[in-house]
Amino acid sequence: MSNDEQRILDTSGLCCPMPVVKTNLEMKKMVSGESVKIIVTDVGAKKDLPSWCERTGNRLVSMTEEDGGVSFVIEKA
Amino acid sequence: MKSMAIIIRDDSYDKLLTPLAFAYLEASGGTQVDMLFVNWSVLALTEKGAKEIKINGPHADQEAWVRSQTEAAGLPSDINTILKALKETGCVNMYACSLAAKIFGVDEANLIPEAEEIVDASWFLHEKAVKADHYQYF
Numbered sequence: 001m002s003n004d005e006q007r008i009l010d011t012s013g014l015c016c017p018m019p020v021v022k023t024n025l026e027m028k029k030m031v032s033g034e035s036v037k038i039i040v041t042d043v044g045a046k047k048d049l050p051s052w053c054e055r056t057g058n059r060l061v062s063m064t065e066e067d068g069g070v071s072f073v074i075e076k077a
Numbered sequence: 078m079k080s081m082a083i084i085i086r087d088d089s090y091d092k093l094l095t096p097l098a099f100a101y102l103e104a105s106g107g108t109q110v111d112m113l114f115v116n117w118s119v120l121a122l123t124e125k126g127a128k129e130i131k132i133n134g135p136h137a138d139q140e141a142w143v144r145s146q147t148e149a150a151g152l153p154s155d156i157n158t159i160l161k162a163l164k165e166t167g168c169v170n171m172y173a174c175s176l177a178a179k180i181f182g183v184d185e186a187n188l189i190p191e192a193e194e195i196v197d198a199s200w201f202l203h204e205k206a207v208k209a210d211h212y213q214y215f
Contacts, residue, residue: 011151013149013151014150015150015151016102016150017098017099017101017105017152018152020102020105020106021101021102021105021151023105024105024106025105052105052106055078055106055107056106056107
């Protein structure tokens with residue numbers, strides 16, 4: 001993946017625990033400092049993913065409400 | 078939370094989903110999850126038993142719908158596949174209760190490779206449940 005290409009993980013339609021599970025799996029493919037945009041439609045993930053970031057030390061860069069969902073940008077610790 | 082212990086006793090498909098989902102969720106955050114399968118649920122730790130798991134009781138006739146909803150949510154609908162996914166996190170250990178194993182016919186020969194071993198409940202309670210940061214019973 002090139003430096004200017006945003007990594008995207010689309011979990012639309014998936015419910016707990018899968019947005020967190022898939023985020024964790026995606027992070028394992030990434031290097032420290034790399035970020036991923038995660039698209040979620042599961043309402044629970046609005047609290048779940050920030051909490052997951054806090055527990056795992058990964059940085060929540062942004063959380064944006066969008067039509068029908070939320071997108072997060074998370075940077076790998 | 079660094080560690081969590083879960084004891085599961087029920088083998089009804091719908092009732093297994095919650096503890097397995099909780100384990101998957103917490104393991105994905107790096108929490109060490111130790112699970113003891115007691116009573117009928119011990120059969121989930123065998124390939125044949127996992128395949129035969131059904132929804133029991135008043136919701137039995139809704140099994141196909143629940144399985145399709147589970148798949149739509151992103152979880153595998155098959156219990157054995159979920160157990161494999163849990164093991165692949167590297168943070169989940171699954172144990173079979175020795176009394177349940179004796180009663181329901183589980184031994185080292187039919188225990189799935191994802192399961193650690195058959196243990197006495199006392200060992201699990203003292204070495205895992207008491208020492209865990211959090212404990213749940215399903």
